Amino acid sequence: MLPTFEPKILAFLCNWCSYAGADLAGVSRFQYPPNVRIVRVMCSGRISPRFVLKSFQEGADGVLIAGCHPGDCHYSKGNYYTRRRLTVLGKLLEHVGLDPRRFKVKWISASEGGKFADVVKEITEDVKKLGPQNSLKRVDENE
Amino acid sequence: MDDMVLKKEKLSEWSNELSGYKLIAPSKEDDVVIFKETANLNMASLDYANSVKPPKEVFFPQTQELFRFEKTPEVKVSEGKKQTEKVLLFGVRPCDARSLLILDKLFYWDSEDPFYRQARDNTVIVGLACTSPHHNCYCTSVGGKPYSNEGLDVLMTDLGDRFFVEVITKKGEEVIRRPNELFLTATSEDKTLRDEIWEKAESEITKHVDVEGVHDKLGELFDSQYWEKKAQTCVGCGICSFLCPTCHCFDITDEDCGTCGRRIRTWDTCMIPEYTVHASGYNPRPGKKNRLKNRVFHKFRYFPDRFDVIACVGCGRCISKCPVGIDIVETLKEVKEQEEVKD
Amino acid sequence: MSEIEDKIREIAKKLLEEGKVKYFIGYAKGSDAFCAKPIIIDDPKDVDKLIWSPCCVNNLAVYLVDEIKKKPRRGEEPDLRPVGIIAKACDERGITVLLQENILPRERAYIIGIPCSGMAEPQKLEKLAGEKGISHKAIYDMHIREEENEFSFEAEGVKEALPRDEVLADKCKECFQHNPKECDIVIGESVENPQIEKYVTIKELEDMSLEDREKFWEKIFERCIRCNACKEVCPLCYCEECTVEKAKPMRWCSKSVDKSNNAFYHLMRAMHLVGRCIDCGECERVCPMGIPLRKLYKKLEKEAEELYGYEAGSSSEDVPLFAAFTNDDPDEFE
Numbered sequence: 031m032l033p034t035f036e037p038k039i040l041a042f043l044c045n046w047c048s049y050a051g052a053d054l055a056g057v058s059r060f061q062y063p064p065n066v067r068i069v070r071v072m073c074s075g076r077i078s079p080r081f082v083l084k085s086f087q088e089g090a091d092g093v094l095i096a097g098c099h100p101g102d103c104h105y106s107k108g109n110y111y112t113r114r115r116l117t118v119l120g121k122l123l124e125h126v127g128l129d130p131r132r133f134k135v136k137w138i139s140a141s142e143g144g145k146f147a148d149v150v151k152e153i154t155e156d157v158k159k160l161g162p163q164n165s166l167k168r169v170d171e172n173e
Numbered sequence: 174m175d176d177m178v179l180k181k182e183k184l185s186e187w188s189n190e191l192s193g194y195k196l197i198a199p200s201k202e203d204d205v206v207i208f209k210e211t212a213n214l215n216m217a218s219l220d221y222a223n224s225v226k227p228p229k230e231v232f233f234p235q236t237q238e239l240f241r242f243e244k245t246p247e248v249k250v251s252e253g254k255k256q257t258e259k260v261l262l263f264g265v266r267p268c269d270a271r272s273l274l275i276l277d278k279l280f281y282w283d284s285e286d287p288f289y290r291q292a293r294d295n296t297v298i299v300g301l302a303c304t305s306p307h308h309n310c311y312c313t314s315v316g317g318k319p320y321s322n323e324g325l326d327v328l329m330t331d332l333g334d335r336f337f338v339e340v341i342t343k344k345g346e347e348v349i350r351r352p353n354e355l356f357l358t359a360t361s362e363d364k365t366l367r368d369e370i371w372e373k374a375e376s377e378i379t380k381h382v383d384v385e386g387v388h389d390k391l392g393e394l395f396d397s398q399y400w401e402k403k404a405q406t407c408v409g410c411g412i413c414s415f416l417c418p419t420c421h422c423f424d425i426t427d428e429d430c431g432t433c434g435r436r437i438r439t440w441d442t443c444m445i446p447e448y449t450v451h452a453s454g455y456n457p458r459p460g461k462k463n464r465l466k467n468r469v470f471h472k473f474r475y476f477p478d479r480f481d482v483i484a485c486v487g488c489g490r491c492i493s494k495c496p497v498g499i500d501i502v503e504t505l506k507e508v509k510e511q512e513e514v515k516d
Numbered sequence: 517m518s519e520i521e522d523k524i525r526e527i528a529k530k531l532l533e534e535g536k537v538k539y540f541i542g543y544a545k546g547s548d549a550f551c552a553k554p555i556i557i558d559d560p561k562d563v564d565k566l567i568w569s570p571c572c573v574n575n576l577a578v579y580l581v582d583e584i585k586k587k588p589r590r591g592e593e594p595d596l597r598p599v600g601i602i603a604k605a606c607d608e609r610g611i612t613v614l615l616q617e618n619i620l621p622r623e624r625a626y627i628i629g630i631p632c633s634g635m636a637e638p639q640k641l642e643k644l645a646g647e648k649g650i651s652h653k654a655i656y657d658m659h660i661r662e663e664e665n666e667f668s669f670e671a672e673g674v675k676e677a678l679p680r681d682e683v684l685a686d687k688c689k690e691c692f693q694h695n696p697k698e699c700d701i702v703i704g705e706s707v708e709n710p711q712i713e714k715y716v717t718i719k720e721l722e723d724m725s726l727e728d729r730e731k732f733w734e735k736i737f738e739r740c741i742r743c744n745a746c747k748e749v750c751p752l753c754y755c756e757e758c759t760v761e762k763a764k765p766m767r768w769c770s771k772s773v774d775k776s777n778n779a780f781y782h783l784m785r786a787m788h789l790v791g792r793c794i795d796c797g798e799c800e801r802v803c804p805m806g807i808p809l810r811k812l813y814k815k816l817e818k819e820a821e822e823l824y825g826y827e828a829g830s831s832s833e834d835v836p837l838f839a840a841f842t843n844d845d846p847d848e849f850e
Binding site for chain 2: 546547548551552553554555556574578579639652653655656735739741742743744745747748749761763767770771772773774798801802804805806808
Binding site: 079080083084087100101107110111113114115116117118119120121122123124125126127128129135136137165166167168169 | 718721722726727728729730731732733734759768774775776777779780783784786787790812815816819820823824837838841843845846847848849850
């Protein structure tokens, strides 16, 4: 079962840096796994913890969040708030038994197409090894 | 059928004979007693005054799927799962058993609830008389007894090393099949001992209220200031209704996930504002006083008006678990002392 | 202890008679002896109902939020007089957070602080009474007191000491702030803060493997019946509409009660309490299903302290944890 398992990874990318970084990865023809589904948000500060929890609930095996490097935020300080909030969220998820490798936050600038591809490769490989995520996933007794 | 006794160590043998039945019994988890599926009845926890959550959820689950739908691309609708297997519910207290008769009235009222009906029909209820009631129990005030057999198929009484077994209904007979060596005919000593235990249990119930006249009195108190005063400290949680064996309100919501989804029925509580809020945003029961009043009125006035029985069995859960010590018995006593409000 | 009780009654009477407070929030004898119940009095004649005992566990700050949310009837002048309230150290920290978040204007509360060295847990008292074979009738008339730092009870004419360690609430064993700060008046002498090891509650969990922790919480979350009691007794859960029950424009948390939605409910609540939870332990006390919620919130308290040096409820001047940042906050994200 495990070798054929293709994880679903949801990525929230900030419009100004990381989404452009992902775009650059595409334009530069960097290869990265197709397991990641991208949601564009205006700023990583837009990410509410409930987005992450809901993603896991709806069956995401991993969640990736990427934003501008601290200091580079288009809105000057959005990602500083993100940093505090998501650091704590990560600790909380780990406390309730979710493997920290399933939840990643990275700073990816518009010029870091290669880094984007590497990050996606890394999380996909990690999650592939971990197998399907069931700790927060919605249960369906009929299936 | 004659009265019988069952040795406690034979509980496990009896469980084995009950193949074909799913066994649900009280089990203790971190000091919380709840009804749970168990492999053998000898694993049931028996040292409890009453379970924290009433066994009503066996018949009226907190989350019940009514149907599910799918578009693939034609639309497919399938009905929710009903309880088809046979269930033996063990260790139900007489108050909770009485509550099922009250719930029956509602669920079989204008139209019969198929989910509830099927669960009721497929479940045999084996009760356990109370030997040491909790200090908040007041079943004797609302028409119950710690050893009442209303709503039960079999009533057992703990005599120490054995159970005194009384079969009440045909359904009960099926699970206590004779002849076998498990169930022995009860002697007159057993019966005397049972009566003593019953009497002692009844005498241990110290909380009393005379509900006579409460119904009429409530009618006079709809506009009373009393409710505002009483509800001042209520925090508006759902403990009293979720733990109540006779509370039966539910909400119906849809869960959808793009091309598929399901409609579910979940427990609801009249203690939260969302319970009555209209689509327009208007809420006819805007304050805690309206909501607390409604709960008392429903149990002691509206329900009796409609079904001729008080919707309270005196299990005392709402008293024991209320975060702010609101005591329904105290409330009823105060209600009786209030002066009538005239326009 | 009874000196404090007398003092409370005296102050409440004076405040109410002089009309200095709108009403007074305190404790009264509950219907059984194990837990005092909150009472709101507006008539000086009723002050004798006020009590002070080791059973006064409720956090009364939750009623201040009720007061602030009250809307005056049309054409009525709002009564903006302060509300008299009794606050133990943990309750006071809750009030401080309300002040800090601009929910409660300081002049709307007249805070009567009481230094406290721990309260008894109702469940533990009940268990002990059962072991001692106290009759049901006596339970209602039982008196539980604290004198000279010793707990005792009196039932059926017999007075007996209660082993403090056995009846003290878990949260009180871990309390390191016994004295309320933000008060208008303090009753009783200040208590020395103990030197204790912090975060013992979660130590066991932290040492567990990831899988064991997952199993632990799965079992716990499965049990939740979503009665909302944890949310409603929390003085800091003051939102008009909680994120877990919001239905418009979309429902984030389904009404279905299963381990996944229950986990969503509790984790969302936990995230909203980071840097705010003041460990009054009310959520855990009221939970009918025995969910150890403090084990969740305590972890976040620890992270807030270790990562950002932040302590909830220490000062109403602090900027809330998630409303602030520094350039050199710990960064694990690269």
